[in-house]
Amino acid sequence: MIRIFFFLFLVTNLFSAEVERHRWVNGETYLVFLEKHSLPIRPLYYNLDKDDQRLTEEMRAGVHYQILRDANETIQQVLLPLNDELQIHIFKTKKSYKFEAIPIISTTKIESFATKIVSSPNYTIMKETGSKKLAQIFTANFRNSLNFKNDIRQGDNLVMIYEQKYRLGEVFSMPILHVAMIEMKKKKHYIYLNDDGRYYDEKGHEVEGFLLARPVRGARVSSYFTKRRWHPVLHKWKAHLGIDYAARRGTPIVAAGSGRVSYAARLGSYGNLVKIRHADGYETRYAHLKSFRRGIRHGKYVKKGQTIGYVGTTGRSTGPHLHFELRKRGRAINPLRVVQVTTKKLKGKEKKAFVRLQKNYDESIALHLNNQTSYKKGAPFRAKCYIHSLGCTQNG
Numbered sequence: 001m002i003r004i005f006f007f008l009f010l011v012t013n014l015f016s017a018e019v020e021r022h023r024w025v026n027g028e029t030y031l032v033f034l035e036k037h038s039l040p041i042r043p044l045y046y047n048l049d050k051d052d053q054r055l056t057e058e059m060r061a062g063v064h065y066q067i068l069r070d071a072n073e074t075i076q077q078v079l080l081p082l083n084d085e086l087q088i089h090i091f092k093t094k095k096s097y098k099f100e101a102i103p104i105i106s107t108t109k110i111e112s113f114a115t116k117i118v119s120s121p122n123y124t125i126m127k128e129t130g131s132k133k134l135a136q137i138f139t140a141n142f143r144n145s146l147n148f149k150n151d152i153r154q155g156d157n158l159v160m161i162y163e164q165k166y167r168l169g170e171v172f173s174m175p176i177l178h179v180a181m182i183e184m185k186k187k188k189h190y191i192y193l194n195d196d197g198r199y200y201d202e203k204g205h206e207v208e209g210f211l212l213a214r215p216v217r218g219a220r221v222s223s224y225f226t227k228r229r230w231h232p233v234l235h236k237w238k239a240h241l242g243i244d245y246a247a248r249r250g251t252p253i254v255a256a257g258s259g260r261v262s263y264a265a266r267l268g269s270y271g272n273l274v275k276i277r278h279a280d281g282y283e284t285r286y287a288h289l290k291s292f293r294r295g296i297r298h299g300k301y302v303k304k305g306q307t308i309g310y311v312g313t314t315g316r317s318t319g320p321h322l323h324f325e326l327r328k329r330g331r332a333i334n335p336l337r338v339v340q341v342t343t344k345k346l347k348g349k350e351k352k353a354f355v356r357l358q359k360n361y362d363e364s365i366a367l368h369l370n371n372q373t374s375y376k377k378g379a380p381f382r383a384k385c386y387i388h389s390l391g392c393t394q395n396g
């Protein structure tokens with residue numbers, strides 16, 4: 001299948017003047033965006049199916065997006081990244097415009113650096129790399145296990161190995177920490193990302209995560225979380241940024257964690273929606289509710305396991321179910337990865353595999369320490385493209 005609309009944004013030569021780079025501003029909605037650029041709302045919103053409509057709600061403030069105009073200033077294409085894997089592609093056809101969700105092409109690099117503590121790890125990492133995100137993932141992962149305030153000394157060592165995505169030669173999306181080491185009072189502390197996607201310390205004990213209860217007791221999962229999936233029947237890219245629990249109408253829904261209700265009302269395709277704000281920037285969302293539990297309103301504090309509402313099928317929903325989402329600082333994450341976390345100690349086969357992985361990581365850490373590897377930004381791309389196409393090569 002040749003998709004003639006798929007083409008590359010070559011930032012060199014002829015197109016350079018027409019590709020505009022924008023930032024999605026706080027409070028901007030997809031519909032406002034369409035209106036602002038005089039793009040037709042019917043084909044680009046009202047005629048979409050519910051999943052695609054839901055996708056349009058995923059645009060977040062601060063995200064960079066691109067608009068390509070032709071010589072007459074007419075918009076030819078728009079690319080709106082929704083997460084690190086999927087983007088909305090709006091493109092001009094003969095008569096109108098079309099909407100599709102397509103994968104984001106990015107390259108991933110493993111990067112590392114070693115540095116010496118100047119003051120807090122946060123400050124040190126910022127100073128070394130200029131990356132708030134790297135500082136964030138470091139402190140977030142050690143937060144529960146170490147006391148940086150009292151036990152850290154100037155000149156102590158810190159090493160990080162992580163995975164970073166690049167798109168158009170620029171850092172893109174949150175880095176993923178693979179291993180980090182920090183020295184405190186002459187003792188080295190490690191954190192490792194294991195093959196199971198969880199973090200463990202040097203003893204193979206899981207570093208505590210955020211614990212969630214199942215929001216509907218005994219319910220079957222009818223649809224899993226996916227940031228991007230090819231739908232074989234519909235022949236298009238879809239995303240499902242939550243988990244669906246099939247349950248009878250009226251089944252109680254409980255708060256997955258303790259927190260404060262930040263929303264309890266109707267909201268577009270979500271129908272009756274409850275949002276709960278938890279510690280550390282986590283938020284859970286419960287959609288399509290038949291009704292809210294009495295007293296569940298904005299500002300109310302709820303305990304984990306407390307009933308907040310009842311299963312229904314309000315909003316854009318095909319039958320009674322709970323659509324459950326977990327977000328961290330606005331970004332959808334897979335609830336199951338965290339839900340199933342109970343502080344785990346690796347044993348047997350798993351422990352053996354972990355020890356092997358740990359050994360490799362320790363060797364890398366030792367090497368970086370020895371070389372005092374400094375932070376380097378990824379090499380610039382030779383050709384820049386968003387959408388994969390013939391002749392569009394990526395390096396990096």
Ligand SMILES: [Zn+2]
Nearest residue numbers: 242243244323
């Ligand atoms: Zn759902």
